[in-house]
Amino acid sequence: MTNTDSKLIKPGSTIGILGGGQLGRMIALAGRAMGYRFVTMDPTEDAPCAQTADRQIVASYDDVKAAMQLASHSDVISYEFENVDAQVAEVLESQAYVPQGSRLLRITQNRIREKTAIREIGIPVAPFCVVNSLEDLQAAVRELGLPAVMKTATGGYDGKGQWVLRSEAELTEAYETLAKAGTELIVEQFIPFQLELSVIAARNPAGELAVFPTAENIHKENILHLSIVPARVSDEVKKRAEEIARTIVEKLDVVGLIAVELFLTADDQLYVNELAPRPHNSGHYTMDACVTSQFEQHVRAVCNLPLGSTELLSPVVMVNILGEHLQPVIDRIDKLPPTAKLHLYGKAESKVKRKMGHINVLAPTVEEALAHIEELEIWTHKTEVSS
Numbered sequence: 001m002t003n004t005d006s007k008l009i010k011p012g013s014t015i016g017i018l019g020g021g022q023l024g025r026m027i028a029l030a031g032r033a034m035g036y037r038f039v040t041m042d043p044t045e046d047a048p049c050a051q052t053a054d055r056q057i058v059a060s061y062d063d064v065k066a067a068m069q070l071a072s073h074s075d076v077i078s079y080e081f082e083n084v085d086a087q088v089a090e091v092l093e094s095q096a097y098v099p100q101g102s103r104l105l106r107i108t109q110n111r112i113r114e115k116t117a118i119r120e121i122g123i124p125v126a127p128f129c130v131v132n133s134l135e136d137l138q139a140a141v142r143e144l145g146l147p148a149v150m151k152t153a154t155g156g157y158d159g160k161g162q163w164v165l166r167s168e169a170e171l172t173e174a175y176e177t178l179a180k181a182g183t184e185l186i187v188e189q190f191i192p193f194q195l196e197l198s199v200i201a202a203r204n205p206a207g208e209l210a211v212f213p214t215a216e217n218i219h220k221e222n223i224l225h226l227s228i229v230p231a232r233v234s235d236e237v238k239k240r241a242e243e244i245a246r247t248i249v250e251k252l253d254v255v256g257l258i259a260v261e262l263f264l265t266a267d268d269q270l271y272v273n274e275l276a277p278r279p280h281n282s283g284h285y286t287m288d289a290c291v292t293s294q295f296e297q298h299v300r301a302v303c304n305l306p307l308g309s310t311e312l313l314s315p316v317v318m319v320n321i322l323g324e325h326l327q328p329v330i331d332r333i334d335k336l337p338p339t340a341k342l343h344l345y346g347k348a349e350s351k352v353k354r355k356m357g358h359i360n361v362l363a364p365t366v367e368e369a370l371a372h373i374e375e376l377e378i379w380t381h382k383t384e385v386s387s
Helices: 022-033 064-072 086-095 103-108 111-120 134-144 168-179 235-251 294-302 323-331 366-376
Strands: 014-018 037-042 055-058 076-079 128-131 148-152 162-165 185-189 193-203 209-211 215-220 223-229 256-265 270-276 316-322 340-344 355-362
Touching: 014 022, 014 064, 014 086, 022 037, 022 294, 037 064, 055 064, 064 086, 076 294, 086 103, 103 111, 103 270, 111 128, 111 185, 111 270, 128 134, 134 148, 134 168, 134 185, 148 168, 162 168, 168 185, 193 235, 193 270, 193 294, 209 235, 223 366, 235 256, 235 270, 256 294, 316 323, 316 366, 323 355, 355 366
Parallel strands: 014 037, 014 076, 037 055
Antiparallel strands: 128 185, 148 162, 148 185, 193 209, 193 215, 193 256, 215 223, 223 316, 256 270, 316 355, 340 355
16 A cells, blocks of 8 residues: 555545644544544544544554554544654655655745745746754845744744844844754735735545635734734735745645645735645634534545535634633623534643634625624733633
């Protein structure tokens, strides 16, 4: 059994998931409805995915022995986030059926490799420089100008591992702080974007490709707050964003799902910011507003089933529930509009800025959906996490 086989994995089979977070949980919920069984591997006992899977292997992501145990119980293996160990994925790829492969995982785990790969296929990204010393950083700033954004090449999410450079006076402190991560650093030219957009695309081993509608994303403190669909941009911009996603899927030989995050400038130029080779927070709106959710689509893709329709059935706004919002949401459960769909992730501990769930608010227009969210007054005031 090799990764090049375009196998059809039929319902009744077992899907192994590297990772046990909320994305794995929602993949398993969608897949169980289709008749699949699940086994997950995650270091946290009773992880969100474990609550919906048939079995959990409690082990660290770099545990090759545990990964082989996962393989022994699985007909196909997928990963639910890109920080799983790429070497383990590569070992599994040689011993089991991992249609997503390990190549894209390696690319997207490193911002330098990712930006280089995107640029090489002719898709615009922010100009960047690789930084290995303070002198490199100073030279990068001279070349790219200020402001600029310095990031760790690996790790980091929701704004972690980043520093917006606004003056030369802060270069030393910024470099010394991020260099502690022990990885290469990348400095990107700051793109004065007007909006952040994202597109979720899917492809199965047979080569069938499908793209979900473009989402408009609003972040607070570098964490996704709202995803608005349809995005409030022109049809031409949506079309180009979706074409960019298609090109990336085809050129990088994607199997499964990939999220393409983009910046839109005032003159309607699009730049790819990041890729995520998996279901994505900005695609949660699909669970209630599309014919096929991103999670069902992921199962269809890795199992080589025909892909589902990505048609949008209703305007929708997805709003994230962080730790500080969870109790207010529960307290106002009777105030949610009848078209609001609540999704909680089953995490044992609620922490500030930790993603605990989300709500999809469907309405005749996105403006009405946004008004419903405002009326709840959950995200407009600072709230404390209950002990």
